[in-house]
Amino acid sequence: MKKAESAIDDMKGVNPSADITALKLDLSSFKSVRQFADELKARESAVDILINNAGIYQCPEWETIDGFEMQFGTNHLGPFLLTLTLLPLLKSAPVARIVNVASGYHEIGKIHFDNINLKNGTYDPEKAYCQSKLAMVLCTREMARRLGTESNVKCYALNPGVIKTDLQRHQNYSQTMMNMMFLTPEMGAQTTLYCALDEKLDNESGFYYDFR
Template sequence: MSGQVVVITGANTGIGKVNATLFARLGAKVVMGCRDMAKAHIAAEDIRRLVTDADVEVLKLDLSSLGSVRQFAKECGERVQHIDLLVNNAGLMFCPNWRTEDGFEMQFGTNHLGHFLLTLLLMDELKSAPKARIINVSSIAHMTGEINFDDINSNQSYNKYRAYYQSKLANVLFTRELASRLTGTQVTAYSLHPGLVNTGLWKYMSGCLKLLDIIFKSITNIGPELGAQTTHYCALEPSIANESGFYYKFVFI
């Protein structure tokens, strides 16, 4: 990936950090978009220790703030002339009834709207690359999701599980529509389910689902390194270079 530029959101921990490390090891310039800058700089130093010639840069990105998304995209445009790979990896799951800076339901606003805007704002840089890929990290939970057009922002009632499922379905639908609109360009789009990965994403689980999660992960033990493999595939697999709009899922064997 020498000469290529990779932008990853939520790259300071979990599968995002694993992906950032891999792409740096393959020679790409990696731009890490992170909300917590202290943790992001620690993660960047970890990557530099693992990859001595790593070209890694950290930029502030809070996906729950559309103003922050716009500022991040502006700074990216000032630093790079093209983007070969955009990995919309960051996410929030099953949080309380929080609102974004702009008043949107937090999971829908962060998981979908923030990445939606970021992708559109970086489109010129993506189209400037010889070939570019956009990867939206979704979840198998999208299969349970439903877009509630009558209350898409959960103003009338809030269920943290339904809100998450809706945001992940939005990721998949966005990928499908994006692929359609990019037909005839050199930019392709993919969505994926990384598996039930043992990361900090699960901290807001509660009740029976929390218990089931503990039992399942004790059996499968899918760590970030394994969970990152589906992203690696969508980013690097030559056979899907001319395909776009498809959804890939991790299958534990």
């Protein structure tokens, strides 16, 4: 919440009249997701844009409080529950967008239906991350199909590129390499903003967009 409040201060420094509120949300906890959704429903009658962006990258073998593999639980199951819970508010907006920030790693991912939590010595940080991001892309496609072409809610998945943030905290990347090869957060946000705001995408849904 301290980071959120700091971000609000930064945004109000650019636009002092901006009306911004930060609400606590832990996507690795179903209880937290439901509490967040309840609080948002009490505040708002509609949601125009939902961007599912928070996540975790190639962490050690951990479990969420609900007993799921941490990357699958945080990157996919938490946002999936949040999206379904907020769907009535999204449908209440004139036009709404669900934007799922995935990764190019989904291309080498596989959904391990027989061992979704990668138990019994099969856990690998990269394998778990790729599975979670593939799940996001597939979910985006299927949600668009189920909502239908006439729905006011459109769905988008995207690869923002490799961005210099705290996401890599479980990896041993050098600062020199990150400075040379990684996108800045401002550049890394552009594909997300494109999917969230560009009017050219008004009639598209269920597709995947890449920063390249």
